[in-house]
Amino acid sequence: MALNDELFWLIGEFAAVVHLAIAGAVTIHVLLYKRNVGAAVSWIGIAWLSPFLGGLLYAIMGVNRVKRRAKRLLRQRTQPGIAEAASAGLPPDDPLASLEFAVGRLTGLPREHGNKVEALRNGDKAYPRMLEEIGRARMSVGLESYIFRDDAAGAPFHQALIEAQRRGVQVRVLIDGVGGGYFWSGTYRRLARAGVPVARFLHSYFPWRMPFVNLRNHRKVLVIDGRVGFTGGINIGAENLQAAHPAHAVRDTHFRFEGPVVEQLTDAFVDDWLFATGEDLPDKDWFPPIDKAGVVAARVVTSGPDEDNERIEFVALHAISCARKSVRVVTPYFLPPEPLTMALGLAAMRGIEVDLIIPERGNHAVLDWARQIPLRPLIEAGCRVWLLPPPFEHSKLMTVDDSWSLIGSANWDTRSFRLNFELNVELHDTGFAHEIAVATRGCRRLTVAELDAAPLPVRLRNGAARLLQPYL
Template sequence: MFASMISMSDIRSVIMALYFVIIAAAVIVIVHDLRDPVKALSWILVITLLPVVGIVFYMVFGRNYRKEKIFNRKEIDDFEQIGRLCRVQLRELVDPDIQHIEPIEANKDIITLLLNNNRALLTVRNKVKILNDGKAKFEELFEAIEGAVSSVHLEYYIFENDETGRRLTDLLARKVKEGVEVRLIYDDVGSWNMKRRHARRLRAMGIRVCCFMPVVFPWLTSKLNNRNHRKIVVVDGKIGFTGGINVADRYVHGTKFGPWRDTHLRIEGDAVNMLQAIFMTDWYFVSGKELLNDEKYFPKSRIRTRSPMQIASSGPDSDWASIMQAFFAAINKARKSIYISTPYFLPNQAILTALKVAALSGVDVRIILPFRSDSKIVYWASRSYIGEMLDAGIKVYFFCKGFNHSKILIIDDNFCSVGSANMDIRSFEDNFEVSAIMYDPKVAEELTGYFLGDIGNSVAVTPESWENRPNLHAVYESLARLASPLL
């Protein structure tokens, strides 16, 4: 009996020793990652309280791949085509006609930032069409692909095998028969319903299909957390599409919440080269290093309309959180207005502080959030920021006419962004994103019109109504806020 008690005591001692060793090792790994202190402390708390589950979750969701780099973009930065585009950019930057374009002068610091942190070339000769819902986006997309004669490159986070997806793939298959090269990148987590047999069927049609970072056992792999959230289409190197709309029926027909409100762009001009370059980089990674640097993919544009923009990308493959830094810089230099529409609002401390400082300084800051969301925990976590924003004078609105999935930032009538990046930590740090940063007052004015129209379909959140919300809601928000650094 005594020996049995000694044995049990020894077992407990070994278990406790293993517990402390595991916790210490995990803390060392987290600290070595050199991540944000709030996020680091959050993960340390989770692992301390739930060592086994916490470590599994950290391996899946928590690794800092900006430091480790899933793949190194620099290995293809010296492609001849990229070098040629850089030389074109350098010539344009010293062009007197460009130097004195007022929006470029007003945003020269942000342009310089994106050149340094992302090598996002400034392009001036562009034409932009805003597509304000899924129906408009797919009408324009199908029309552009119908006219394709050389190549169609597509990259989507979600590509469903539903009515919309089948219409698109049938059109792509027909273009393949006409001799057009078609390449498709889909994300394995976002396109979870894209069965392997469907991908094989697309390949049998002649469509080159590659899956971004396949996940066989999602609960055992860190690949679940660093997803390709980009939405890019390039047709013949001449027409580009980017924004927030994926390939699925809900983007056209809506959901249980009602109509799906979203924003996409159709772009012609030199900026299409940059969308093509981003696709080329991603294709090089997913295809086993197939290099697409032929001149035919980068035809010279005949567009003469001036609409300055930079196509900014970010992700774990880059040294800097470039899109977040651009947003931060733009918010800090705002003098009149900041308009934001985002489905998920989980800002880091820098963005949150910048927004509150701007509002307290007299800038008109307005944010549209969905009244209902497709993610409960993100919904409650987003709402947890509303009280302090209202205290700072930020105007908050709940969009009620369906689900608002737009990712829009408009500042001072001469800076605007439309892309795939939400105003949240996951988009800023973990996912592969793309945004069109535009310095065109006409585009900003049109986007502002749509934004104000969305406010007309929204309910303003007042300090009084917020104070009188159910106490249980405040509890949900507080608990979700604790998890926000990990979402």
């Protein structure tokens, strides 16, 4: 009996020493690499108060291992002089000239003039145009999507991609390893069996080889022959086909591009494919010379844990600070980092018309609960919050002074701004800003009185849900 007691004592002492070592290692890593004070304190507390589990959670969700590798790969495609060109030639009469300078410094990319941009509402309009362009492809097709379902919407894409591959087009398809179906991806299996090069972003069935579960590729990009591009908020799934009256319908907005900015879209896809597979795609098939096609000035803004993961957030902050008349934001999820909430409130307090347009009911109840907390101070500051009735609106749009727009894949939440790989496009064109602005007609305005009318248990639930913001 005494021998067993001594053995148990030794096991307990050994476990305590291992816990101290793990918690100490987490603390050192957090102090060296975590810039956000709240996140740093939380991770240190979890590591010390949750033996072994805290260290495991930090290893899975708290450590960014992709930054160094991605930067090494991205440098292979870096073009000299781009950063300098980004901040040169600012038009002196542009009221958003300071924003142009800031975004150029952030991205290292020039604002490309001479683009044609077309807004496509829902999958009913976007999918046929995308399929038409894939059918016309002669050199290359690059498609990446967070969700790519094997359903009534996905099947035509499968066929179009397979046919393009068979006629000699270089086809590459990238699907997120979680959003595209962690345990089963019918799209991946169908395309792979047909010989189409397809990859799943940061995916592995083995947990010890999947340390990036919290880092997702949320980008939606289609580039054809390096001359036509699509991006926006639409995934590939039957829920986006309004004419079919799906059970859980999703409204969304996608965009078709022609002109010089397509090279930046293609470059983003090629870098993602290089990161996911190690294959460097040949320039001659993916980067042809591109002529001007319209009058819109545009620039791609990417963000993710492989580069400055606050880049899109910083662009939004700069845009709000430069606003002189209005700021309009359309987003399916609203749980932004504190600096953005404060910037919107301060803009409203200095007389800027700030409109925030969100779904009345989202597709994730916890996110709906949590958003009630940051909405109250915004309404009190003078922001107008509009609730869109069903079906669920998934568009991500921002306009400033009816002349500058930001469209793409990033939601207004911490996950999109600081964890996901996202891609947005900034656009300078007054007519286009008017075109994509979602009218508040038919929306219901949210008031402080409505928030206060919620019973105490509901308000407590909402406050508790807000604590999960870094993980939602």
